[in-house]
Amino acid sequence: MDKFEKLTGVVAGIDRPNIDTDAIIPKQYLKSIKRSGFGPTLFDDWRYLEPGEPGGDHAKRRINPDFVLNQKPYDQAKILITRENFGCGSSREHAVWALMDFGLKVVIAPSFADIFHNNSFKTGLLPISLTADQVEQLFLELNQHVDSSSGYSLTIDLAAQAVITPAGVRMSFDINEFRKHCLLEGLDDIGLTMQHAEQIKAFESQYYSKAPWLL
Amino acid sequence: MMSAQTLYDKIWAMHEVRPDIEGSGLIYIDRHLVHEVTSPQAFEGLQLAGRDLWRKESIVAVPDHNTPTIGLEFGITDPVARLQVETLDKNCDTHQLIEFKIGDERRGIVHVIGPEQGATLPGMTVVCGDSHTSTHGAFAALAFGIGTSEVEHVMATQCLIQGKSKNMRITVDGAVADGITAKDIVLRIIGEIGTAGGNGYTIEFAGDAITSLSMEGRMTVCNMTIEGGARAGLIGCDQTTIDYVKGRPFSPTGENWNKAVEYWQDLHSDDGAVFDREIHIDGASIEPQVTWGTSPEMVVAVSQLVPDPASETDLVKSGGMQKALEYMGLKANMAFKDVMLDKVFIGSCTNSRIEDMRAAAAVAKGRQVADTIMVAMVVPGSGLVKKQAEAEGLDKIFIDAGFEWREPGCSMCLAMNADRLDPGERCASTSNRNFEGRQGQGGRTHLVSPAMAAAAAVTGHFIDVRKLT
Ligand code: SF4
Numbered sequence: 182m183d184k185f186e187k188l189t190g191v192v193a194g195i196d197r198p199n200i201d202t203d204a205i206i207p208k209q210y211l212k213s214i215k216r217s218g219f220g221p222t223l224f225d226d227w228r229y230l231e232p233g234e235p236g237g238d239h240a241k242r243r244i245n246p247d248f249v250l251n252q253k254p255y256d257q258a259k260i261l262i263t264r265e266n267f268g269c270g271s272s273r274e275h276a277v278w279a280l281m282d283f284g285l286k287v288v289i290a291p292s293f294a295d296i297f298h299n300n301s302f303k304t305g306l307l308p309i310s311l312t313a314d315q316v317e318q319l320f321l322e323l324n325q326h327v328d329s330s331s332g333y334s335l336t337i338d339l340a341a342q343a344v345i346t347p348a349g350v351r352m353s354f355d356i357n358e359f360r361k362h363c364l365l366e367g368l369d370d371i372g373l374t375m376q377h378a379e380q381i382k383a384f385e386s387q388y389y390s391k392a393p394w395l396l
Numbered sequence: 397m398m399s400a401q402t403l404y405d406k407i408w409a410m411h412e413v414r415p416d417i418e419g420s421g422l423i424y425i426d427r428h429l430v431h432e433v434t435s436p437q438a439f440e441g442l443q444l445a446g447r448d449l450w451r452k453e454s455i456v457a458v459p460d461h462n463t464p465t466i467g468l469e470f471g472i473t474d475p476v477a478r479l480q481v482e483t484l485d486k487n488c489d490t491h492q493l494i495e496f497k498i499g500d501e502r503r504g505i506v507h508v509i510g511p512e513q514g515a516t517l518p519g520m521t522v523v524c525g526d527s528h529t530s531t532h533g534a535f536a537a538l539a540f541g542i543g544t545s546e547v548e549h550v551m552a553t554q555c556l557i558q559g560k561s562k563n564m565r566i567t568v569d570g571a572v573a574d575g576i577t578a579k580d581i582v583l584r585i586i587g588e589i590g591t592a593g594g595n596g597y598t599i600e601f602a603g604d605a606i607t608s609l610s611m612e613g614r615m616t617v618c619n620m621t622i623e624g625g626a627r628a629g630l631i632g633c634d635q636t637t638i639d640y641v642k643g644r645p646f647s648p649t650g651e652n653w654n655k656a657v658e659y660w661q662d663l664h665s666d667d668g669a670v671f672d673r674e675i676h677i678d679g680a681s682i683e684p685q686v687t688w689g690t691s692p693e694m695v696v697a698v699s700q701l702v703p704d705p706a707s708e709t710d711l712v713k714s715g716g717m718q719k720a721l722e723y724m725g726l727k728a729n730m731a732f733k734d735v736m737l738d739k740v741f742i743g744s745c746t747n748s749r750i751e752d753m754r755a756a757a758a759v760a761k762g763r764q765v766a767d768t769i770m771v772a773m774v775v776p777g778s779g780l781v782k783k784q785a786e787a788e789g790l791d792k793i794f795i796d797a798g799f800e801w802r803e804p805g806c807s808m809c810l811a812m813n814a815d816r817l818d819p820g821e822r823c824a825s826t827s828n829r830n831f832e833g834r835q836g837q838g839g840r841t842h843l844v845s846p847a848m849a850a851a852a853a854v855t856g857h858f859i860d861v862r863k864l865t
Pocket of ligand 1: 461505506507526528744745746805806809810827828
């Protein structure tokens with residue numbers, strides 16, 4: 182996993198609550214046995230005017246010009262803002278892979294579904310929860326920039342746990358220390374857990390002596 | 397004396413390998429269920445890192461999401477889906493894992509076969525790369541869905557790094573009326589708490605209406621916990637649980653059985669245990685439910701009208717309702733009897749067990765699927781459910797009534813195979829998600845119980861199944 186560096190990037194907004202993982206990456210693409218290549222089919226049903234199939238040439242499909250990620254400069258967005266309960270629904274990590282593969286590094290919302298939130302950290306996507314009022318404020322500012330060719334940008338400083346607006350307003354956010362550390366250092370969870378292998382074995386021997394039917 | 401603990405706290409404590417990894421615990425996983433869609437990248441990750449599996453016996457694998465429900469004798473014709481199933485077979489063979497392959501009568505939807513085989517036992521931690529793993533909480537097991545990176549993590553270490561969630565208890569007091577099923581109970585609960593209501597919680601279901609359910613019904617309730625935003629749902633262990641588990645292929649026997657049963661007796665929340673949030677619902681007030689929108693929380697009793705966004709004061713909410721009505725092709729204040737259906741789907745890990753088959757067959761018996769219904773499909777949850785249903789003659793009832801009787805799998809629950817809705821088609825479905833496009837792009841899903849789905853099939857529209865004459 183890459184280290185999560187401080188970044189400044191274009192913000193795209195999708196003003197909807199409860200965006201589910203079926204919307205983020207429709208099921209037909211889950212047939213892939215790979216981790217990459219999901220970017221062109223991110224939000225597929227909203228992004229294209231005709232259905233797509235896995236393995237197809239998505240560049241040839243008719244795009245929906247009204248969908249934000251099809252418009253400049255949002256096609257280069259690094260940050261997505263949206264409403265509450267983002268990522269609800271299935272456990273598919275493909276949703277995170279698709280967001281990352283598109284180029285997004287941060288999603289800002291008032292709240293996230295638990296599994297999606299968990300999955301994000303495993304791949305290096307940063308989910309930031311701000312208050313509903315702060316998100317509303319960001320949407321207002323974003324909407325004031327709709328006519329600007331360079332769009333609206335935010336700076337994300339994970340080390341300082343802050344979202345910084347172009348006017349210099351800092352919105353701080355909470356994050357679990359361990360997850361923050363893993364993101365900043367680009368650490369692999371499995372490697373970290375393996376360091377406790379002896380402890381896992383010790384746990385197993387006492388556990389199975391108490392619950393022998395599980396052996 | 398130890399202070400009173402919730403069931404969740406007890407199971408957590410039993411599985412905690414390291415109490416505190418900077419705000420999270422390292423917990424031990426007893427059972428790992430694996431299917432074809434969320435595992436290939438995990439196996440590949442292990443291979444790339446040169447890691448082996450920690451405890452192969454903990455894994456039970458099955459292809460279910462992508463598998464066809466007809467013509468299986470000809471194999472999987474979709475080459476992309478076939479590759480995924482073959483990849484699972486190959487991975488399981490390489491690592492010598494237990495897998496119920498295509499052709500094995502024990503094959504079926506992962507959340508149906510786990511309990512059916514006794515691979516899910518009380519007090520276990522159960523994970524699977526699938527959000528409906530919450531189903532197994534019906535057995536007083538801590539069961540939740542994980543992403544592919546976590547699938548790989550469990551394969552390599554038998555553990556997961558997890559933040560501990562808060563405790564919520566939902567008590568459904570008193571008895572439900574005749575004809576009210578587990579599905580109606582859980583849909584009503586989701587309507588009450590909302591799809592994000594359980595975020596950050598493990599939910600324990602309690603109360604007479606819950607404990608009087610069969611294991612099948614309890615699984616239906618826990619299955620949809622994730623639709624209320626909680627990763628895990630739990631129901632305390634009692635005699636119903638133990639009777640169900642007894643004698644199944646993976647269940648303990650002999651002396652181990654006695655030890656296990658003794659241990660399982662404690663798998664309930666202690667009197668006086670404190671929950672962070674408590675919700676009470678009056679069982680007697682629950683009517684047959686039907687969803688009208690594109691989120692499971694958009695649900696009402698079938699006797700009510702399709703809700704009107706104009707009556708919602710919260711602007712974000714009313715906008716969401718408006719969008720949902722447009723997608724669903726419905727008008728505010730319509731009666732459900734005027735909502736005409738194109739297809740009916742009875743199946744999925746929510747409602748494809750033998751009881752669900754019986755409930756739907758009881759309604760279908762002696763009746764005919766309405767002419768306006770293009771397809772009414774019954775997809776049993778496993779080969780063994782199918783066999784049992786056929787032994788009881790249910791297949792014949794369905795076929796005589798004009799239903800299709802299919803091979804087990806996820807089928808039209810998520811429409812990864814050929815079973816799907818076409819744009820604009822409307823379906824009464826016993827599955828768990830009515831998201832946009834869930835059952836096929838542009839498809840319109842209404843979630844209901846098996847009895848309600850069968851009633852919809854024979855009338856062509858929604859109707860309170862208790863009024864069917
Ligand atoms: S039946 Fe539906 S919800 Fe259940 S595991 Fe299969 S796809 Fe998922």
